[in-house]
Amino acid sequence: LNEKELVIVVTPRLVKPMARNTNLTPYLPGSAEQRDGPVWRSILLGGAAETAVPGFSR
Secondary structure (H helix, E strand, C coil): CCCCCCCCCCCCCCCCCCCCCCCCHHHCCCCCCCCCCCHHHHHHHCCCCHHHCCCCCC
């Protein structure tokens, strides 16, 4: 068999270092998105009424 491998070498360098104890939350990917929790969390913890959950039949 003729197998090949790809090797990528990366040398990380900080362009502009951040101050110590900087809040990194605004810089993380997806920080501006809001994700709703699973439907089951509301049912199991009692936060939703049985009739308010779409997609389930009795």
